[in-house]
Amino acid sequence: MSAAEPRTADGTGPGGDGEARVSQDAARVxxxxxxxxxxxxxTCAACVSRVQRSLAETPGVLDAAVNLATNLATVELERGxxxxxxxxxxxxxxxxxxxxxxxxxxxxxxxxAGDVAPLEAAIAAVPGVLAAxxxxxxxTLRVTYVPGLVMMPRLERAVAEAGFTVAAPIAEADPVExxxxxxxxxxxxxxxxGAVAAVVAILAMVGSMPLMGVGGTGTADLLVRLVMxxxxxxxxxxxxxxxxxxxxxxxxxxxxxxxxVLWAGAQFYVAAWRGFRHRSADMNTLIGVGTGxxxxxxxxxxxxxxxxxxxxxxxDVYYEAVSxxxxxxxxxxxxxxxxKGRTSAAIGRLLGLRARTARVYRDGVEVEVPAAExxxxxxxxxxxxxxxPVDGVVRSxxxxxxxxxxxxxxxxxxxKEGDEVTGATLNTTGAFVFxxxxxxxxxxLAQIVRLVEDAQGSRAPVQRLADRIAGVFVPVVVSVAILxxxxxxxxxxxxAAVFATVSFVTVLIIxxxxxxxxxxxxxxxxxxxxxxxxGVLIKGGEALEAASRLDVILLDKTGTVTEGKPRVTDxxxxxxxxxxxxxxxxxxxxxxxxxxxxxxxSEHPLAAAIVREAAALGLEPRDADDFEALEGRGAxxxxxxxxxxxxxxxxxxxxxxxxxxxxxxxDALAARARTPVLVAVDGAPLGLLGLADPxxxxxxxAVRTLRRMGLEVVLVTGDVRKVAIAxxxxxxxxxxxxxxxxxxxxxxxxxxxxxxKRVAMVGDGINDAPALAAADVGIAIGTGTDVAVEAADITLxxxxxxxxxxxxxxxxATMRTIRQNLFWALAYNVVGIxxxxxALYPFAGVLLSPVFASAxxxxxxxxxxxxxxxxxxxxxTFAT
Amino acid sequence: MHIAQFVVxxxxxxxxxxxxxxxxxxxxxxxxxxxxxxGA
Numbered sequence: 003m004s005a006a007e008p009r010t011a012d013g014t015g016p017g018g019d020g021e022a023r024v025s026q027d028a029a030r031v032x033x034x035x036x037x038x039x040x041x042x043x044x045t046c047a048a049c050v051s052r053v054q055r056s057l058a059e060t061p062g063v064l065d066a067a068v069n070l071a072t073n074l075a076t077v078e079l080e081r082g083x084x085x086x087x088x089x090x091x092x093x094x095x096x097x098x099x100x101x102x103x104x105x106x107x108x109x110x111x112x113x114x115a116g117d118v119a120p121l122e123a124a125i126a127a128v129p130g131v132l133a134a135x136x137x138x139x140x141x142t143l144r145v146t147y148v149p150g151l152v153m154m155p156r157l158e159r160a161v162a163e164a165g166f167t168v169a170a171p172i173a174e175a176d177p178v179e180x181x182x183x184x185x186x187x188x189x190x191x192x193x194x195x196g197a198v199a200a201v202v203a204i205l206a207m208v209g210s211m212p213l214m215g216v217g218g219t220g221t222a223d224l225l226v227r228l229v230m231x232x233x234x235x236x237x238x239x240x241x242x243x244x245x246x247x248x249x250x251x252x253x254x255x256x257x258x259x260x261x262x263v264l265w266a267g268a269q270f271y272v273a274a275w276r277g278f279r280h281r282s283a284d285m286n287t288l289i290g291v292g293t294g295x296x297x298x299x300x301x302x303x304x305x306x307x308x309x310x311x312x313x314x315x316x317x318d319v320y321y322e323a324v325s326x327x328x329x330x331x332x333x334x335x336x337x338x339x340x341x342k343g344r345t346s347a348a349i350g351r352l353l354g355l356r357a358r359t360a361r362v363y364r365d366g367v368e369v370e371v372p373a374a375e376x377x378x379x380x381x382x383x384x385x386x387x388x389x390x391p392v393d394g395v396v397r398s399x400x401x402x403x404x405x406x407x408x409x410x411x412x413x414x415x416x417x418k419e420g421d422e423v424t425g426a427t428l429n430t431t432g433a434f435v436f437x438x439x440x441x442x443x444x445x446x447l448a449q450i451v452r453l454v455e456d457a458q459g460s461r462a463p464v465q466r467l468a469d470r471i472a473g474v475f476v477p478v479v480v481s482v483a484i485l486x487x488x489x490x491x492x493x494x495x496x497x498a499a500v501f502a503t504v505s506f507v508t509v510l511i512i513x514x515x516x517x518x519x520x521x522x523x524x525x526x527x528x529x530x531x532x533x534x535x536x537g538v539l540i541k542g543g544e545a546l547e548a549a550s551r552l553d554v555i556l557l558d559k560t561g562t563v564t565e566g567k568p569r570v571t572d573x574x575x576x577x578x579x580x581x582x583x584x585x586x587x588x589x590x591x592x593x594x595x596x597x598x599x600x601x602x603x604s605e606h607p608l609a610a611a612i613v614r615e616a617a618a619l620g621l622e623p624r625d626a627d628d629f630e631a632l633e634g635r636g637a638x639x640x641x642x643x644x645x646x647x648x649x650x651x652x653x654x655x656x657x658x659x660x661x662x663x664x665x666x667x668x669d670a671l672a673a674r675a676r677t678p679v680l681v682a683v684d685g686a687p688l689g690l691l692g693l694a695d696p697x698x699x700x701x702x703x704a705v706r707t708l709r710r711m712g713l714e715v716v717l718v719t720g721d722v723r724k725v726a727i728a729x730x731x732x733x734x735x736x737x738x739x740x741x742x743x744x745x746x747x748x749x750x751x752x753x754x755x756x757x758x759k760r761v762a763m764v765g766d767g768i769n770d771a772p773a774l775a776a777a778d779v780g781i782a783i784g785t786g787t788d789v790a791v792e793a794a795d796i797t798l799x800x801x802x803x804x805x806x807x808x809x810x811x812x813x814x815a816t817m818r819t820i821r822q823n824l825f826w827a828l829a830y831n832v833v834g835i836x837x838x839x840x841a842l843y844p845f846a847g848v849l850l851s852p853v854f855a856s857a858x859x860x861x862x863x864x865x866x867x868x869x870x871x872x873x874x875x876x877x878x879t880f881a882t
Numbered sequence: 883m884h885i886a887q888f889v890v891x892x893x894x895x896x897x898x899x900x901x902x903x904x905x906x907x908x909x910x911x912x913x914x915x916x917x918x919x920x921g922a
Contacts, residue, residue, distance in 0.1 A: 283905045474906060480901050481901055491887060491890045
């Protein structure tokens with residue numbers, strides 16, 4: 003395609019660093035840049051490994067991954083060491099081409115004819131630009147470039163440096179939209195060619211019937227046996243066809259088949275030849291050589307039948323086979339292209355969640371603007387039933403927002419002043435105004451889309467086997483085909499040359515490396531996409547594979563198993579000198595009001611819990627003076643004329659308070675993992691509060707399911723052993739590691755790994771980052787907004803342990819699909835190729851027709867993609 | 883026919899050897915040089 007473009011990027015420009023699309027991951031590692039760009043012309047796993055190898059051999063390239071399902075190459079480079087032109091050259095060297103994109107740029111200042119050439123030269127010199135042509139009549143510049151290798155701001159800078167002005171910012175095509183358009187073009191192209199080939203195939207089939215009766219290949223061919231009844235019916239319906247002399251009929255079939263070979267199937271021969279020159283063999287080689295051999299044999303038999311008869315060979319023709327094979331393979335590729343489009347549909351659906359417009363306050367007036375134009379700091383009004391356009395913080399009003407599209411959690415979340423709202427979520431009943439804090443590429447949704455895109459482009463370790471096989475597949479198949487030809491020629495029945503040719507062609511046609519190439523990437527795409535829809539973001543194939551083979555899952559306590567926010571769970575009042583009981587509502591209010599008055603001035607998390615509880619009961623805050631806190635023990639203050647003390651039992655005893663009524667209750671609370679807090683007024687005990695970090699609603703069910711899935715579940719926490727054991731007991735967790743600092747958690751993981759266990763760690767992204775990174779699979783449990791948790795392999799948007807179950811289930815389902823796909827792809831070839839070579843003939847007298855082989859081949863890759871698409875219906879145990 | 887079979891057998895095995903060598907032996911080890919880059 004662009005090989006013929008007038009200007010190229012090769013050898014131009016100072017370096018590709020600024021132009022590269024730098025991913026967040028790569029940016030972390032100084033000096034490493036990650037770029038992705040489309041590759042054109044790949045059809046199978048052999049192509050993928052060829053392109054991958056060629057890229058990896060380019061100096062300065064650290065890692066290269068090519069995805070057949072998305073037709074994208076992702077390359078990690080040393081900063082500044084590789085020019086985009088080198089990458090383009092590497093792709094072309096492998097016999098393929100880079101996908102290109104065109105942009106029309108309005109340029110101001112193009113006044114003279116002499117302006118055109120320097121501007122074109124300046125733009126063409128931008129690395130990654132393949133061609134540039136300026137038009138003075140329309141004041142436009144048309145740029146053909148490799149998307150992913152050129153960023154629009156770099157182009158704008160080049161225009162400015164050449165002394166011109168860009169009239170409007172250059173809009174970069176939406177990658178998803180771009181892929182969709184490319185896919186549509188491909189589908190249209192395949193449909194047109196497939197239709198022509200199919201019509202010719204039917205006509206050629208009918209036209210060949212009389213020839214089959216006249217000394218055909220014998221009854222060994224399954225197809226001939228099958229069409230026998232048709233043959234008789236046709237002889238009855240179209241007797242004139244049987245009156246056409248055989249030589250003329252053959253010439254007619256040749257003319258009919260020519261457009262199929264020269265137009266509909268031309269892509270196979272062009273690609274096969276291009277690959278051959280570069281010492282690469284792929285799917286196209288097999289189809290090209292197979293149908294090419296059949297076509298050449300038929301052509302020779304048509305125009306020089308004498309030579310065949312002289313050698314004692316029948317001058318048979320296979321035009322119907324050639325056109326049918328081409329038609330079936332084109333139709334197979336059409337179905338495959340459609341199905342591949344569906345594998346990436348999840349991204350489209352995510353992007354479809356975006357709000358189109360936003361109601362923004364500009365100069366105090368509410369105006370509706372496209373969501374893309376919202377800026378940080380804008381105040382945006384959201385009415386009931388509307389989507390939140392960008393991320394921000396509520397400034398006035400309140401409502402409940404449905405965040406299911408991001409977190410998978412069905413219950414709307416209450417939002418009031420100061421709460422964060424996320425773009426693409428749905429406002430339910432109330433109205434509010436919020437201030438935009440993140441827009442465009444920074445929003446949670448944009449981050450999710452990027453993460454999913456990265457994951458979908460990644461490769462799973464299991465793919466290596468397929469890659470190794472694909473690398474030698476085609477040459478081996480060609481060798482098997484030649485061997486089959488020789489064996490049939492030497493030992494087969496007469497006419498040996500015909501049997502030899504048929505089996506040669508059939509072996510080439512039935513072999514299918516495409517299924518091998520599609521087995522892993524399609525499953526990963528569907529699996530990660532499905533995960534994203536359920537609020538489970540998986541970083542890539544490696545994480546997916548690791549998550550499917552876990553032995554132990556470590557759970558952080560605070561914030562993971564429990565809510566991470568202590569709450570008042572018990573409230574007792576004294577009943578006589580040595581007894582206590584649950585407080586009455588009046589006592590409850592009094593105890594909380596007094597305690598809250600003191601604790602309002604404390605910063606302790608337990609104090610905050612008491613204040614929250616008092617506020618929840620609607621108690622008026624009272625003012626206390628003379629506040630004094632003793633770190634970790636308690637506090638005292640003056641409430642009016644009364645001295646109030648709030649704190650631990652030891653603290654109150656120290657102050658001389660008689661805690662007689664609560665002595666037993668304090669012990670009982672501690673045994674139940676509650677933290678006891680006593681309240682005394684003027685030296686007399688007023689009440690006892692029990693505080694606890696409640697276990698999340700989903701934790702018990704999640705732990706039970708994880709254990710049922712065969713995982714050992716261990717609680718790791720910095721908390722004291724008593725509390726840890728109580729939480730473990732309540733949730734059914736097997737083991738407890740308490741008193742752990744972050745470094746201690748890492749040691750626990752290492753110890754388990756040394757014992758040969760594969761370990762997952764579930765925790766929040768901040769405190770547990772070292773443990774998340776050390777584990778085989780780090781699962782960050784989020785709050786809906788922490789998308790890009792660096793240390794995590796999997797991020798759960800819903801702050802619920804049940805999502806971890808979904809992640810493990812999804813990983814297992816995806817890996818199961820991959821294994822099924824690989825097994826099917828291998829088994830298909832292992833069984834199909836010997837049958838095609840005629841292995842069944844000595845026993846059953848059956849020889850496969852090349853037409854059957856092409857149908858089987860087309861079916862095998864469609865079957866793999868369809869099997870991957872089944873993952874779209876993956877249903878987790880917990881439909882949160 | 884025996885001569886034809888002999889020729890086909892020899893040619894066939896030679897072709898197999900050549901196919902495996904041409905596509906599988908990495909360039910540089912006794913292989914012909916890679917063709918020059920075109921286009922770019």
